[in-house]
Amino acid sequence: MxxxxxxxxxxxxxxxxxxxxxxxxxxxxxxxxxxxxxxxxxxxxxxxxxxxxxxxxxxxxxxxxxxxxxxxxxxxxxxxxxxxxxxxxxxxxxxxxxxxxxxxxxxxxxxxxxxxxxxxxxRLEIRNIRSAEERVIQFLKLEISDPGNSITFASPLKDIAASIGLSHEAFYRVLSTLEREGKIVREGRKIGLVG
Amino acid sequence: MxxxxxxxxxxxxxxxxxxxxxxxxxxxxxxxxxxxxxxxxxxxxxxxxxxxxxxxxxxxxxxxxxxxxxxxxxxxxxxxxxxxxxxxxxxxxxxxxxxxxxxxxxxxxxxxxxxxxxxxxxRLEIRNIRSAEERVIQFLKLEISDPGNSITFASPLKDIAASIGLSHEAFYRVLSTLEREGKIVREGRKIGLVG
DNA sequence: TGTAGAATATGACTGAAATCATATTTTAAA
DNA sequence: TTTAAAATATGATTTCAGTCATATTCTACA
Structure with a gap:
């Protein structure tokens, strides 16, 4: 990283x-x-x-x-x-x-x-976003903005969850939802933003 | 400050x-x-x-x-x-x-x-404390630790609330509770820790 | 290769803080 | 000094993320 x-x-x-x-x-x-x-x-x-x-x-x-x-x-x-x-x-x-x-x-x-x-x-400002879904989206945008349109996390998603102040359950749920809604694509720890 | x-x-x-x-x-x-x-x-x-x-x-x-x-x-x-x-x-x-x-x-x-x-x-770590009451206490301890046993905030309490990631209502409520329980003493924006 | 532990995942339920509403007090500005 | 706006305060209600439970992959490593 x-x-x-x-x-x-x-x-x-x-x-x-x-x-x-x-x-x-x-x-x-x-x-x-x-x-x-x-x-x-x-x-x-x-x-x-x-x-x-x-x-x-x-x-x-x-x-x-x-x-x-x-x-x-x-x-x-x-x-x-x-x-x-x-x-x-x-x-x-x-x-x-x-x-x-x-x-x-x-x-x-x-x-x-x-x-x-x-x-x-x-990272502090990300925490000001109340909604778990919105927080994850903004986090992904920040992380992805530089390289390209996707990112592969080196650390377990549960650690990512903690780093943005969410329980791992909430984080997994949001990722599922975003994927279902077509807002992100996933392959393990590789996450791409759509749109 | x-x-x-x-x-x-x-x-x-x-x-x-x-x-x-x-x-x-x-x-x-x-x-x-x-x-x-x-x-x-x-x-x-x-x-x-x-x-x-x-x-x-x-x-x-x-x-x-x-x-x-x-x-x-x-x-x-x-x-x-x-x-x-x-x-x-x-x-x-x-x-x-x-x-x-x-x-x-x-x-x-x-x-x-x-x-x-x-x-x-x-400040990031403070945000990891889920409970509003506990978050406020730890915040106060951090802020007060150096000077003495009390601190006078220059900015409005509602801004302090935002800086630790609480709604101002929640912050006011916690301060009231802590004061009632005798854990802090207050005079406007001057807050002292007891104990 | 088998196994234990961690990570990923999802459902059900709960609780605590957000939100909404409103009142009072303080402060700033006109 | 009056007035408007902001800060402080507290009650009622709602919402949403946390927690608990449990299952299914992974992954490390013995």
Missing amino acids: TYTQLPTPKAEVSTQRLLKGETLFYQGDHTAAIFIVITGRIRLLRHLADGNAIPLYFANDGETFSEAALFSDVYHCDAIAEKNTEIEIHPKKALLDAFAVNPDLAMTFMAHLARQVINLRS | TYTQLPTPKAEVSTQRLLKGETLFYQGDHTAAIFIVITGRIRLLRHLADGNAIPLYFANDGETFSEAALFSDVYHCDAIAEKNTEIEIHPKKALLDAFAVNPDLAMTFMAHLARQVINLRS
């Missing part, structure tokens, strides 16, 4: 495997790196003063997380593997050094962040 | 007033600047190949938008004033030049983007 590439010198990048449930870092830990999920899922969890914890985000395949570590001495949340997960480790120092030596790389990373901002904003 | 500051040289920054309904730029226009909403609201709207348009985001007081203009030759959406709006204009060239001359400024902007990514992710 979205290929994420950080401008870290290759020699400085390493990978790590986390077992389901394993913690990558704790809130308050000294920041050492920013990360990319290769496969799996990382749950980011913030602890509040009152002892409660709030899930901040789930980082899935291809996504970066803890980018703000670059600008902070400590992590502001826990990072825990939701399932067996492989991650890429980009040491903070290596990245910052790279930026200092080559400002172009800084601009590259900046662009990466800007793209994420846009992407997250549109 | 969130003070947004871009590292543009003061002399290069200008402001502009837009009347309700006025367009700041169109999708496909050559990119010239990135913007901050001082007061008002800007609707970002993407046009699709099929003639439809999707609302991408609403930028409110203090928010930046079109950051990605720095890395693109054309705007990827329309920007239209939802109401009378005053904006700050930060010319793209001035910003890029500033980054080139002083890499620290690039890092500052990068940090600004990283904060936004975090903020947007947590």
Whole structure:
């Protein structure tokens, strides 16, 4: 899907495997790196003063997380593997050094962040659409707009459902309906918009 | 609320007033600047190949938008004033030049983007909470966690309601309930968490 | 290749938030 | 200061997505 590439010198990048449930870092830990999920899922969890914890985000395949570590001495949340997960480790120092030596790389990373901002904003706006059917249609339009007139999802449809804030049942139902109405065509996870 | 500051040289920054309904730029226009909403609201709207348009985001007081203009030759959406709006204009060239001359400024902007990514992710995650009451509580905890034990909202509560994906009626009701149950205290737009 | 677990799928029912209606209060504007 | 518009508030009703249940594919992997 979205290929994420950080401008870290290759020699400085390493990978790590986390077992389901394993913690990558704790809130308050000294920041050492920013990360990319290769496969799996990382749950980011913030602890509040009152002892409660709030899930901040789930980082899935291809996504970066803890980018703000670059600008902070400590992590502001826990990072825990939701399932067996492989991650890429980009040491903070290596990245910052790279930026200092080559400002172009800084601009590259900046662009990466800007793209994420846009992407997250549109995902937020999708959530404002109340009707499940309409939400799915708009989501598909957004996803498909660039490439062509169809998209093949890499992740299970039930995960797609979650990402747009629908129960998987509701999502399956909407897809069935849209297909029956001739608004989309499907072949497994390949979905095409008609009209 | 969130003070947004871009590292543009003061002399290069200008402001502009837009009347309700006025367009700041169109999708496909050559990119010239990135913007901050001082007061008002800007609707970002993407046009699709099929003639439809999707609302991408609403930028409110203090928010930046079109950051990605720095890395693109054309705007990827329309920007239209939802109401009378005053904006700050930060010319793209001035910003890029500033980054080139002083890499620290690039890092500052990068940090600004990283904060936004975090903020947007947590706003997304809030939406995953189904129960209106629980969603409001978690939202308040997030907003209040830093400053102290209460927060005074600058914008109308009905706008807060929209930002967390609730109808204003539902939001008012939840606030009433929480107050009755002694879980929050209120004075107009000042809301404090108890416990 | 067989098997367990996950993903896909669909029906029935429920509940909680949206919607509609309306009133009061606050704010802004004339 | 008066007035109009927006925000706050709450009740009644409806709707639609969630939940629960269950069945049928897939898919990974032993």
